[in-house]
Amino acid sequence: MISYARQNPEDQSAAATPAADDHIAPAPRVxxxxxxxxxxxxxxxxxxxxxxxxxxxxxxxxxxxxxxxxxxxxxxxxxxxxxxxxxxxxxxxxxxxxxxxxxxxxxxxxxxxxxxxxxxxxxxxxxxxxxxxxxxxxxxxxxxxxxxxxxxPEAKAVGRVLAVVGAKGGVGASTVAHNVSWAIARELAMDAVVVDLDLAFGTAGLDYNQDPPQGIAEAVFSPDRVDTAFIDRLLSKCTEHLSLLAAPATLERVYDFGTDAFDSIFDTLRTTMPCIVLDVPHQWSGWTKRALIGADDILIVAAPDLANLRNTKNMFDLLRSARPNDRPPLYCLNQVGVPKRPEISAGEFAKAIESQPIVTIPFEPQMFGSAANNGQMIAEISANHRTTEMFLQIAQRLTGRSEGKKSRSSFLSPLIDKLRGK
The missing domain is CATH 3.40.50.2300 (Response regulator)
Structure with missing residues (x-):
């Protein structure tokens, strides 16, 4: 007998481009x-x-x-x-x-x-x-x-993977990733985990004032042990809704990985955590490319200079081509307004990328420096600051919480509901 799971017929006139809340979990090996x-x-x-x-x-x-x-x-x-x-x-x-x-x-x-x-x-x-x-x-x-x-069929979609990466080293992508994750957990009340993928130099542990004895290194170097219970033991609790899979940030090992080295970790996290934020280091390798292409949504963090513009454009073009059925990546400009530094305007950036930046984060070294040195988030230092609102805005866009839910229906829906006993 053919097995089945009853499902609503989709509205076939729906647009091909998915909405922010149209999260489709990947299929297993079938x-x-x-x-x-x-x-x-x-x-x-x-x-x-x-x-x-x-x-x-x-x-x-x-x-x-x-x-x-x-x-x-x-x-x-x-x-x-x-x-x-x-x-x-x-x-x-x-x-x-x-x-x-x-x-x-x-x-x-x-x-x-x-x-x-x-x-x-x-x-x-x-x-x-x-x-x-x-x-x-x-x-x-x-x-x-x-x-x-x-x-x-009736379960709420889980395992939304959000990748944050810098267009260039030193643009503050990790700081943005950590603060956005904080907003997802604290302001949107979603269970989230930050995965620090910069194993040699990651800063998530410092930013959240955490020093866990174990983290992602134990998982990636023991792929045969990876399961839900094992990953749970490696997570460090930052807040009620926010956990951290920390990088060792030590140099005893050389962190060379194969293309699919992190697949089992991401797959396991998808089954238990509604939101997974990948803090992707600025490097180009098989596994970083795979992590970006495989994410549900992507945020590129760029500074307003020519090298960042070129790199952002290259990343946009590649990711759009590799993900034709997904929303295009989002990007934000960071460290804008450094005194006496010539900068490319947000308008020129948008013209070259053919997309507007989601936010433009100002250069405020005192506030960001104090947060980094104290192991705090910007929201902990100044809850009502404009930058705190920007991180919340990014969090809402990446998770789809700022956009109204779109309901799909057809004339068969009342019948299907009746068949299901609703």
Whole structure:
């Protein structure tokens, strides 16, 4: 019998670009086979397979629709997920009955059709279909449908990864990351963890006045031990809602890592923590690139000079290209207004990047220096200062808390609610 999880049909007219609150958790390592009828659907599925959230999934596409699927599985095991495109109603139901006879237990089926009908949806649910999408579909429809198969339908999305990186060394990216994380935890009351990825020179422990005996080094050098309990033991509690996975900030070891060295750590944190803030060091390696591309949202911190402008532009271009189905990165200007220093204006920056900075943080060395030396956040020194408000504004944008929730519905929604007993 085909297993299923009942899900609301999505509004197929939704825009391809996700809203800030449209968080789609990545799919695990699963096999997905799609059987398409049209070139347009095949192209959408192919594009979905290149999305970062399906990076671990093994996707295979072939044409032929239902008939090809039934024939393929007469002598071969079925994958974790089958995506089927079908045009007619009668042929679809009859085909599903045949498919069930050759389908392995536990396989989930996503159907793409062109009939938006209550009766058809009832029949699909009765036959154990996991999700039904109405063509034409876009890339995000496919990504969302597959990823949601492995998330609890009614559960609030967890594990939003936010990456903060400097366009150049010394621009204060870590300071921004730590203060934004503080705002997420204290002002938005979200459980959050700061992951200091600068193992040799990280400052998160100093900024939060923490000196934990263990941290991220124990996890990255013992990948076979990484699980929820192990990571929990490594976390240092900063406030009620804020935890820290600290860097050792020592030089006894050389911290050379493979591209996927941090994957198990991030995956484990996603399962337990609603918000994970990655303090990414300013370096370009396989694992830093992977961390940025794999994040749900990205903040680039830049100073107002030419080198920062060039680097920000390069990072924007690469990340937009590598993440075509995600929101573009955000950036902020920091240390603006240094006396007697020539600076590139925010307007010129925005013109070159083709995007406005989220905030422009002024150069205030006395306040920031006192906070750093005392192991405090800016909000602890001056709760009502304009910079404190800027960090809160960044926190709201990155988490989607400043934007109203958009509800998706279709004319089938009342029926689905009734089927669920609501």
């Amino acid at each position: 096999s997905v086979q799609a059987f398409c009828e049209t070139v347009e659907t095949a192209a959408a599925v192919q594009s979905a397979g290149e999305d970062r959230r399906l990076a671990k999934a093994h996707l295979k596409i072939q044409m032929g629709g239902m008939a090809a699927a039934i024939e393929a599985y007469r002598s071969a095991p079925t994958p974790n997920v089958i995506v089927l495109e079908a045009d007619g109603r009668g042929d679809l139901l009859a085909g599903l009955d045949q498919l069930a006879s050759v389908c392995d237990s536990g396989t989930r089926v996503v159907v793409i059709g062109r009939i938006n009908d209550v009766g058809l949806y009832r029949e699909l649910v009765r036959r154990g279909v996991s999700d039904y999408l109405i063509a034409p579909i876009n890339t995000l429809d496919v990504v969302r449908a597959i990823c949601n198969l492995f998330s609890a």
